[in-house]
Amino acid sequence: xxxxxxxxxxxxxxxxxxxxxxxxxxxxxxxxxxxxxxxxxxxxxxxxxxxxxxxxxxxxxxxxxxxxxxxxxxxxxxxxxxxxxxxxxxxxxxxxxxxxxxxxxxxxxxxxxxxxxxxxxxxxxxxxxxxxxxxxxxxxxxxxxxxxxxxxxxxxxxxxxxxxxxxxxxxxxxxxxxxxxxxxxxxxxxxxxxxxxxxxxxxxxxxxxxxxxxxxxxxxxxxxxxxxxxxxxxxxxxxxxxxxxxxxxxxxxxxxxxxxxxxxxxxxxxxxxxxxxxxxxxxxxxxxxxxxxxxxxxxxxxxxxxxxxxxxxxxxxxxxxxxxxxxxxxxxxxxxxxxxxxxxxxxxxxxxxxxxxxxxxxxxxxxxxxxxxxxxxxxxxxxxxxxxxxxxxxxxxxxxxxxxxxxxxxxxxxxxxxxxxxxxxxxxxxxxxxxxxxxxxxxxxxxxxxxxxxxxxxxxxxxxxxxxxxxxxxxxxxxxxxxxxxxxxxxxxxxxxxxxxxxxxxxxxxxxxxxxxxxxxxxxxxxxxxxxxxxxxxxxxxxxxxxxxxxxxxxxxxxxxxxxxxxxxxxxxxxxxxxxxxxxxxxxxxxxxxxxxxxxxxxxxxxxxxxxxxxxxxxxxxxxxxxxxxxxxxxxxxxxxxxxxxxxxxxxxxxxxxxxxxxxxxxxxxxxxxxxxx
Numbered sequence: 142x143x144x145x146x147x148x149x150x151x152x153x154x155x156x157x158x159x160x161x162x163x164x165x166x167x168x169x170x171x172x173x174x175x176x177x178x179x180x181x182x183x184x185x186x187x188x189x190x191x192x193x194x195x196x197x198x199x200x201x202x203x204x205x206x207x208x209x210x211x212x213x214x215x216x217x218x219x220x221x222x223x224x225x226x227x228x229x230x231x232x233x234x235x236x237x238x239x240x241x242x243x244x245x246x247x248x249x250x251x252x253x254x255x256x257x258x259x260x261x262x263x264x265x266x267x268x269x270x271x272x273x274x275x276x277x278x279x280x281x282x283x284x285x286x287x288x289x290x291x292x293x294x295x296x297x298x299x300x301x302x303x304x305x306x307x308x309x310x311x312x313x314x315x316x317x318x319x320x321x322x323x324x325x326x327x328x329x330x331x332x333x334x335x336x337x338x339x340x341x342x343x344x345x346x347x348x349x350x351x352x353x354x355x356x357x358x359x360x361x362x363x364x365x366x367x368x369x370x371x372x373x374x375x376x377x378x379x380x381x382x383x384x385x386x387x388x389x390x391x392x393x394x395x396x397x398x399x400x401x402x403x404x405x406x407x408x409x410x411x412x413x414x415x416x417x418x419x420x421x422x423x424x425x426x427x428x429x430x431x432x433x434x435x436x437x438x439x440x441x442x443x444x445x446x447x448x449x450x451x452x453x454x455x456x457x458x459x460x461x462x463x464x465x466x467x468x469x470x471x472x473x474x475x476x477x478x479x480x481x482x483x484x485x486x487x488x489x490x491x492x493x494x495x496x497x498x499x500x501x502x503x504x505x506x507x508x509x510x511x512x513x514x515x516x517x518x519x520x521x522x523x524x525x526x527x528x529x530x531x532x533x534x535x536x537x538x539x540x541x542x543x544x545x546x547x548x549x550x551x552x553x554x555x556x557x558x559x560x561x562x563x564x565x566x567x568x569x570x571x572x573x574x575x576x577x578x579x580x581x582x583x584x585x586x587x588x589x590x591x592x593x594x595x596x597x598x599x600x601x602x603x604x605x606x607x608x609x610x611x612x613x614x615x616x617x618x619x620x621x622x623x624x625x626x627x628x629x630x631x632x633x634x635x636x637x638x639x640x641x642x643x644x645x646x647x648x649x650x651x652x653x654x655x656x657x658x659x660x661x662x663x664x665x666x667x668x669x670x671x672x673x674x675x676x677x678x679x680x681x682x683x684x685x686x687x688x689x690x691x692x693x694x695x696x697x698x699x700x701x702x703x704x705x706x707x708x709x710x711x712x713x714x715x716x717x718x719x720x721x722x723x724x725x726x727x728x729x730x731x732x733x734x735x736x737x738x739x740x741x742x743x744x745x746x747x748x749x750x751x752x753x754x755x756x757x758x759x760x761x762x763x764x765x766x767x768x769x770x771x772x773x774x775x776x777x778x779x780x781x782x783x784x785x786x787x788x789x790x791x792x793x794x795x796x797x798x799x800x801x802x803x804x805x806x807x808x809x810x811x812x813x814x815x816x817x818x819x
Contacts, residue, residue, distance in 0.1 A: 193218040194236075197739050212239035212246060280442055281521060289466070292502045294318060299325025302511070304408040307537060308585060314537055317467065317502065317516065320509040323457065329401035330457055330529055333506065337373045337436050337527060341366040342435075343396035344389075355383040355441050369436070373525065377439055384521070385441040392429045393422075400432050400529055404456050404510065415569045417624070431531040437461075441522035445492045447478065447515055450560035451545030452532040454512040458504050461526025465502045468492070468540060470515035475548065478517050483518070483552040492517070514538040515545055534566070535572075539591035543598055564602065564620035571599050571636050572625045578639040586687070591645045598636035603630035645687030652709035688745040688756075697740040706732050707767045717778045737764040 146554050193207075195217055211233050219228060222236070233248040294464055295318045302320060307313040320326060331339070334757045341348075341696040346367030354361045361384065377803060391397050412428050417801050421427050430452070445468070448454055456463075468474050477495040481487055497515075504510055512518065515538070534542060549559055560566075577584075584592070605617040607630060636766045706717060738761065745756040 193221050195221045208234055208238055210234065210236040212236070212243070214723065278440055278442075278722075279693055280444070280491070280519075281440070284466075287491065287493055287499070289493075289499050289501045292317075292467070292500045294500075294502065296321060299323060299327070299403075299509075302326060302403065302405045304405065306405070307409075311587065314511075317465075317510055317512050319504070320511075321507070323507065323509055326509060327404040328455075328457070328509075329399065329408075330397045330459060331396075333459065335459060335527070337408075340369050340389075340396060340436070340527075341370040343399075344372075344391060344394045350386055351388050353385040353387060353443075355385055373436060373438060377525075378493075380438065383438060383440050383442075385437040385443065387433075387435050387437070387443060387717055389434045389436070391432045391434050396434070397432050402431060402531055402533075403455055403511070405511070406531070406533050408433075409453075409537070410533040411535065411566055411570055412533070415573050416566060417569070420624075426562065428563075428566060430560065431533065433530050435526075435528040435530065437522040437526050437528075439522060439524050443520040444487070445478070445481075445517055445519045446677075447517050447545055447548070448512075448532055449545075449549070449554075449558065450534060450563050451515040451538075451542040452534050452560060453514050454530055454532055455509065456504070456512065456528060456530040457509045458506050459527045459529060460506055461522070461524050461528075462506070463504045463526060464495075464521040464523060465504065465510070466519045466521070467500045467502065468496050469498070469500075470519035472498070472516060473497070474517065475515065475544065477641045478552055479548045482548070492519075505588050515541040518593065527547065532560075534560070536570070536588050536591050536595075539598075540594040541592055564617075565622050567595060567599060567602075568620065568622050568626050568629065571595055572622075575632060575636045578636075578643055584643065586644070589640055592640045593637070593644070595698055596633060596640050599629075599633035600637055603633045606630065645691070687735060687747070689747040690745065692744045692746075694742040694744070697742075700739050701736050703734045703736055703765075704732070705734050707734070735766045735768065737766075738762070 206228065208219045208222065208228060208231070209217045212235050215236065217236065230250050234248050235246040249608075287326060294316050297318050297320055299320050299322065302318070302325075323330065344366055346365060348366045350364050350366050350369055352361045352369060353359070361382075368390075372380065372384065377380045391400070401407075402410070402620040410431065412431065416427055418688065432451075445466075447470075451470075468478070474496045478492065481490060481492050481495060502510070546559075546563070576594075602617050602620065607614075618629075626632055686746045740762075741760040743760075744759045745758070747754055
């Protein structure tokens with residue numbers, strides 16, 4: 142039923158009960174156990190002023206809101222027949238006598254607007270109609286009976302939280318860290334006396350803001366920052382509901398000038414490092430996720446979630462207190478979260494019962510926490526709080542970030558609630574790392590492993606452009622930043638190749654960082670020979686050690702002239718040329734060939750248990766060009782060029798001024814595997 146039929150003010154009913162509606166307030170669930178009105182009450186005598194059949198003399202609540210029974214069409218004070226629940230959510234309602242007359246008549250609710258940053262299950266309307274009340278403190282009572290562990294996360298000094306920490310500590314950014322004093326973090330925050338009213342003044346009182354109704358975990362529409370400040374400053378006992386603000390992004394506002402993320406965040410943040418500075422700011426679309434202002438009142442609860450795209454988070458408590466509940470992002474826990482998220486279990490199952498453990502962290506004013514990639518968490522607000530924080534992606538755990546993207550797709554999270562412009566950002570990141578690898582930049586093994594995951598993701602995007610549906614092709618191409626990436630498929634595959642080489646693998650090693658696939662024949666596993674089976678047992682789970690030093694010597698080039706006939710298109714010329722016979726020079730031949738030769742040498746060295754192992758890889762390429770002497774009179778420009786073609790192909794001729802040319806490209810010449818044992 143339309144909202145205009147559900148509510149009406151008393152003043153508007155003095156002439157007729159069928160007037161236009163007004164607004165009302167309250168929680169989600171109306172009471173259904175009110176005393177049933179008598180038959181006389183159900184058919185009151187009409188006077189100049191309408192009378193509520195169930196009016197209670199001692200009730201002091203606001204009586205300007207009315208509700209009409211959808212069966213008998215009689216109007217009642219909502220304060221008399223309800224419990225102050227929100228009339229906006231009621232679809233159909235029946236008075237007590239009408240439900241007694243026909244038990245099939247039950248109250249129904251409209252589906253609330255859902256604007257959460259992650260997919261959630263719908264409310265359990267069967268329980269609501271049965272009188273089960275939506276309770277914002279429900280999970281807080283559940284927690285009291287659950288085994289919650291106190292955290293043992295690192296407490297660090299702000300000066301120690303920087304890029305050098307990640308480069309020197311392999312465990313860095315694997316677990317949340319807490320910095321109790323902001324000194325040394327090199328971040329900027331408003332002063333401690335900064336208030337929510339100041340937020341409204343700086344950002345604008347008319348700025349729309351998404352406000353979460355904690356009881357239903359759904360969005361309450363129509364809020365502005367000015368209205369939110371008035372609500373926040375109301376005495377807790379007079380607040381109609383428990384509400385929370387968790388998605389106010391302040392980039393581009395006056396308040397943004399007072400907030401600067403910690404140094405580590407700025408050193409890692411993909412948007413900060415890789416998104417072109419000329420495409421940021423006013424008038425440009427770019428990921429605005431770095432500056433959030435979070436405002437919650439006492440008893441607010443944010444249910445279990447993973448931040449979009451598995452992004453990491455910095456979180457500074459300016460005023461108040463926050464209690465975090467964490468679940469480690471192991472493969473099993475992420476799988477449990479995927480089963481739970483967006484299903485009926487989300488409304489009636491404690492996620493902590495489906496995972497290995499839940500850890501509790503309490504933060505107070507002045508504390509800063511950095512939450513790494515993919516950590517599942519829920520948040521309780523014990524007292525009114527004001528927090529500043531932001532999200533960022535980085536290059537030290539790309540695989541988990543992409544895993545969360547897969548979970549978002551599997552649970553059908555709407556695109557508007559995912560990390561904005563994520564794929565385009567990945568292309569910018571891949572393009573920059575490719576240029577760095579070409580310039581012989583060196584990266585830690587942890588970054589190279591992450592870049593392998595990024596390269597595979599970009600290759601999959603390229604495959605969507607090449608072999609996907611028309612919709613997939615169009616979407617994949619739209620995500621490519623044409624200002625930086627001209628040939629996306631080539632860029633993605635070159636990035637994968639160069640990452641593998643930088644990690645110490647050979648150029649044809651297709652399994653770096655991947656699970657090796659079993660050999661299959663017609664859908665069945667190929668049987669191994671006894672020899673290969675023995676080798677498999679001997680080297681099962683073997684991972685070759687990377688090289689400690691890889692040195693490329695300067696390229697050598699030379700050019701010489703050789704008296705030799707060009708190869709004939711017979712079935713013998715390949716054998717002659719693949720033998721790499723270097724004794725061609727000095728033959729009594731009229732034809733002369735110019736030979737351009739390049740030589741590249743790479744030397745690899747690594748320590749072993751018994752000594753030192755080194756490898757020398759030599760690549761030689763020769764280009765042979767024959768210039769036939771012209772038999773035509775001097776000045777005749779017509780010469781004939783002949784190019785060597787593979788067997789079975791026709792000979793190609795072309796008239797050019799330079800004469801006849803035949804090109805032969807040599808195969809790779811490699812000398813390697815020279816071992817020195819100490």
